[in-house]
Amino acid sequence: MSVKDRFGHIPAVMVGDKFDSYVEMHAIGLHNRVQGGISGVARQGAESIVISGGYEDDQDFGNEIIYTGQGGRNEAGKHISDQQLKRGNQALVVSEIEGLPLRVIRGADRNNKFAPETGYRYDGLFRVESHWWETGKSGFKVWRFRLLELDGGAVENVNSGGPTEPTPAGNNTMPARVSSTVQRIVRDTTLARYLKYYYDHKCQVCGTRLESAGGPYIEAAHVRALGRPHDGPDDWGNIICLCPNHHVMFDLGIFSIADDFSLIGIDGKLNVKNGHIIGLEHLAYHREHFLNPLNKTLPES
Amino acid sequence: MSVKDRFGHIPAVMVGDKFDSYVEMHAIGLHNRVQGGISGVARQGAESIVISGGYEDDQDFGNEIIYTGQGGRNEAGKHISDQQLKRGNQALVVSEIEGLPLRVIRGADRNNKFAPETGYRYDGLFRVESHWWETGKSGFKVWRFRLLELDGGAVENVNSGGPTEPTPAGNNTMPARVSSTVQRIVRDTTLARYLKYYYDHKCQVCGTRLESAGGPYIEAAHVRALGRPHDGPDDWGNIICLCPNHHVMFDLGIFSIADDFSLIGIDGKLNVKNGHIIGLEHLAYHREHFLNPLNKTLPES
DNA sequence: ACCATCGCCGTG
DNA sequence: CACGGCGATGGT
Numbered sequence: 187m188s189v190k191d192r193f194g195h196i197p198a199v200m201v202g203d204k205f206d207s208y209v210e211m212h213a214i215g216l217h218n219r220v221q222g223g224i225s226g227v228a229r230q231g232a233e234s235i236v237i238s239g240g241y242e243d244d245q246d247f248g249n250e251i252i253y254t255g256q257g258g259r260n261e262a263g264k265h266i267s268d269q270q271l272k273r274g275n276q277a278l279v280v281s282e283i284e285g286l287p288l289r290v291i292r293g294a295d296r297n298n299k300f301a302p303e304t305g306y307r308y309d310g311l312f313r314v315e316s317h318w319w320e321t322g323k324s325g326f327k328v329w330r331f332r333l334l335e336l337d338g339g340a341v342e343n344v345n346s347g348g349p350t351e352p353t354p355a356g357n358n359t360m361p362a363r364v365s366s367t368v369q370r371i372v373r374d375t376t377l378a379r380y381l382k383y384y385y386d387h388k389c390q391v392c393g394t395r396l397e398s399a400g401g402p403y404i405e406a407a408h409v410r411a412l413g414r415p416h417d418g419p420d421d422w423g424n425i426i427c428l429c430p431n432h433h434v435m436f437d438l439g440i441f442s443i444a445d446d447f448s449l450i451g452i453d454g455k456l457n458v459k460n461g462h463i464i465g466l467e468h469l470a471y472h473r474e475h476f477l478n479p480l481n482k483t484l485p486e487s
Numbered sequence: 488m489s490v491k492d493r494f495g496h497i498p499a500v501m502v503g504d505k506f507d508s509y510v511e512m513h514a515i516g517l518h519n520r521v522q523g524g525i526s527g528v529a530r531q532g533a534e535s536i537v538i539s540g541g542y543e544d545d546q547d548f549g550n551e552i553i554y555t556g557q558g559g560r561n562e563a564g565k566h567i568s569d570q571q572l573k574r575g576n577q578a579l580v581v582s583e584i585e586g587l588p589l590r591v592i593r594g595a596d597r598n599n600k601f602a603p604e605t606g607y608r609y610d611g612l613f614r615v616e617s618h619w620w621e622t623g624k625s626g627f628k629v630w631r632f633r634l635l636e637l638d639g640g641a642v643e644n645v646n647s648g649g650p651t652e653p654t655p656a657g658n659n660t661m662p663a664r665v666s667s668t669v670q671r672i673v674r675d676t677t678l679a680r681y682l683k684y685y686y687d688h689k690c691q692v693c694g695t696r697l698e699s700a701g702g703p704y705i706e707a708a709h710v711r712a713l714g715r716p717h718d719g720p721d722d723w724g725n726i727i728c729l730c731p732n733h734h735v736m737f738d739l740g741i742f743s744i745a746d747d748f749s750l751i752g753i754d755g756k757l758n759v760k761n762g763h764i765i766g767l768e769h770l771a772y773h774r775e776h777f778l779n780p781l782n783k784t785l786p787e788s
Numbered sequence: 789a790c791c792a793t794c795g796c797c798g799t800g
Numbered sequence: 801c802a803c804g805g806c807g808a809t810g811g812t
Contacts, residue, residue: 245716252716271780283739316712316738318776327780332715396732398739399779411617414633415546415553430731431697437617438584438699475619478700479572479628509795513809521809524794528811541794557793562804564794574792574811594794 191376192218192233194287194311201310204302205291208236216308217291224256224274229401231286232277232314236306238293243328246300248335251290251312253278255329265324271399275329279400282314284379287336311336317400375420378406381427381462389429390457391449396429405433409443409468416471423465426456442477443469450477492677493519493534495588495612502611505603506592509537517609518592525557525575530702532587533578533615537607539594544629547601549636552591552613554579556630566625572700576630580701583615585680588637612637618701676721679707682728682763690730691758692742692750697730706734710744710769717772724766727757743778744770751778 196216211217217234218225226232237244237253240263245252255275258267269275281288290312295301300309312333322328387402388395396403407428410418418424428436435441441451445466448455450473458464497517512518518535519526527533538545538554541564546553556576559568570576582589591610596602601610613634623629688703689696697704708729711719719725729737736742742752746767749756751774759765 247715250715268780318717318740319780320776330716394732396736396739396741398736398741400739403735403739414548414551415631416619430735431695434704434731435697435699438697438701438704439619440697440699475621479620510808519810520793520795522793522795522807523809526810537794539794545794555794560793 193231193376194289196289199308201308203308205306205308207305211236211291211306216289222256222274224277226274226277226281228273228276229280230277231281231284232274232288233281233286234289234291235278236291236293237295237298237301238306239295239297239301243322243330246292246298248300250335251333253331253333255331258326258328265322265326265328268327269319269329271329276400278314278329278331279317279398282317282331283398283401283403284382285313286379287311288314288333290333290335377420377422378425381406381422381425384459384462385427385457388427388457389432390427391432391454392429393457394429394431404428405430407433407436409464410471416475418468418471423463424468426464436472437476439476439478442473444473445469494532495590497590500609502609504609506607506609508606512537512592512607517590523557523575525578527575527578527582529574529577530581531578532582532585533575533589534582534587535590535592536579537592537594538596538599538602539607540596540598540602544623544631547593547599549601551636552634554632554634556632559627559629566623566627566629569628570620570630572630577701579615579630579632580618580699583618583632584699584702584704585683586614587680588612589615589634591634591636678721678723679726682707682723682726685760685763686728686758689728689758690733691728692733692755693730694758695730695732705729706731708734708737710765711772717776719769719772724764725769727765737773738777740777740779743774745774746770 196214199214199216205211205214205216208217208220212220217236223236223238223240224232225234235253237246237251241254243252243254255269255278256273257275258265258269260266271279278288280286288311290309291306292298292301292309293306294304301307312335315332315334317329317331319327319329382404385404386395387404389404405428406425408418408420409424409426410416412418412420432441435452439451441449443456444450447458497515500515500517506512506515506517509518509521513521518537524537524539524541525533526535536554538547538552542555544553544555556570556579557574558576559566559570561567572580579589581587589612591613592607593599593602593610594607595605602608613636616633616635618630618632620628620630683705686705687696688705690705706729707726709719709721710725710727711717713719713721733742736753740752742750744757745751748759
């Protein structure tokens with residue numbers, strides 16, 4: 187992927203920067219549309235949106251936004267048909283599935299206390315947490331997206347209902363609940379994204395490819411984990427493509443991989459394509475530190 | 488589960504509270520050991536640890552701790568055998584798998600700048616992010632655990648190597664990298680934990696049970712999502728037990744569930760045990776809002 | 789009933 | 801301050 191990445195921050199544009207018009211944002215590369223709220227490519231993901239009060243159903247909570255998809259309206263802005271899961275809507279689903287960062291730009295809107303008074307303002311990166319559809323008052327279907335702000339831990343404070351439970355201990359025994367029992371926070375690199383396409387979004391262990399309406403889902407896994415103390419590199423030779431089940435199994439050491447790519451712990455062999463050179467030293471590291479040792483004590487039940 | 492929960496904050500104990508001795512922490516229920524760094528039950532999870540410099544291999548970075556397991560040492564504290572994955576060590580693995588919060592207490596240690604000068608201090612809740620084993624200088628095996636602080640978004644700032652990349656945009660196109668391509672942040676409720684045991688850690692769709700050395704892995708999924716705008720309840724009738732693959736598929740609307748528990752979108756039927764009363768209104772909500780509609784546009788490849 | 793434990797308080 | 805013995809508690 188020598189193509190430069192459309193996703194994430196734009197050089198020289200700071201969070202909070204203001205703009206007068208769409209064309210200005212288009213010229214600088216912040217929002218690649220002269221008209222239209224969603225900028226993106228259907229099967230590759232969305233890179234930016236503008237929220238400017240065009241849809242009454244939108245809800246803005248600052249670090250959390252409920253955003254409405256595009257389409258299904260006539261020139262007068264009236265809903266006359268179901269919104270389809272294509273173009274910008276599908277792009278947002280792909281962004282959710284691939285974990286891509288989404289630039290959010292707020293336009294002036296008197297009814298939104300988070301909007302600027304005039305013009306447009308770049309408000310930083312969000313992620314698409316989920317999508318669903320609703321049948322509006324018009325009787326037609328609309329797509330909706332829940333966006334959560336990245337960075338600064340704002341995501342942690344997005345709770346259902348009332349104000350966030352205070353951090354200090356005192357009353358209850360569990361930490362404040364978040365919106366889901368399991369949160370998959372995917373922060374994708376360009377590299378990981380390319381790997382997924384390279385393997386056609388199929389698990390290198392079992393070939394599974396999870397097909398959603400928005401596109402296929404698969405996960406990129408580091409062989410030698412990034413960060414302390416493993417300090418694995420974030421490069422081509424250190425990532426493999428796994429379905430969620432095998433990703434969990436790999437991280438928990440239920441199986442590992444031999445130098446000839448046969449699997450240890452479970453039957454099978456890792457499917458490795460020609461151009462994908464996996465670092466054998468990383469495989470060795472995983473075997474030496476993560477594979478369940480023979481002296482393990484198995485739980486009784 | 489009428490048993491009171493050992494996990495999470497302790498009533499009346501605030502983060503930062505100080506104590507003079509183990510017996511004091513034991514009396515108040517903060518750390519259920521008179522001697523011993525890890526408090527927990529092997530197959531049920533660990534609820535608290537004390538880090539006080541007893542192990543030289545421990546590394547403390549404030550919101551990130553590399554903690555060493557127990558065992559394999561003689562009375563003089565010398566390593567004389569491999570550490571086994573049982574007792575406290577297995578309890579920490581279960582806490583990782585189940586996503587349980589871990590109370591962290593720091594004891595005085597001149598070599599640790601995050602430790603209190605004297606006595607012990609309750610430093611709040613962490614999660615067990617991963618575990619692995621190393622062969623120490625003694626030639627014997629030790630278990631290690633990576634702990635990340637919960638709350639306040641401190642976790643977001645834990646990067647490998649140098650200082651955290653500044654939040655404002657400017658140079659690169661991707662958000663700051665975190666330690667893993669996929670982060671599973673599991674915040675478990677007592678309810679969800681009980682459900683997992685109720686179904687013997689088996690997926691209600693495919694019966695899969697992922698067996699790690701520390702114990703089985705499964706995920707609890709909300710049928711109607713918590714939080715805005717769905718506002719599903721966090722109760723027994725709104726959670727089901729799914730393997731990671733089917734959890735992703737359910738959240739993405741690849742399949743849904745009919746009132747007779749037959750699956751829509753894929754073949755099969757949800758296995759529902761007698762005592763588990765699932766709210767049919769929640770199933771209906773999922774079908775009405777998340778199941779991929781028929782007018783979906785499938786990706787070409 | 790046994791056993792293991794990142795403590796604790798004496799001595800030197 | 802290092803070392804050794806004492807010691808209770810809860811998991812196994």
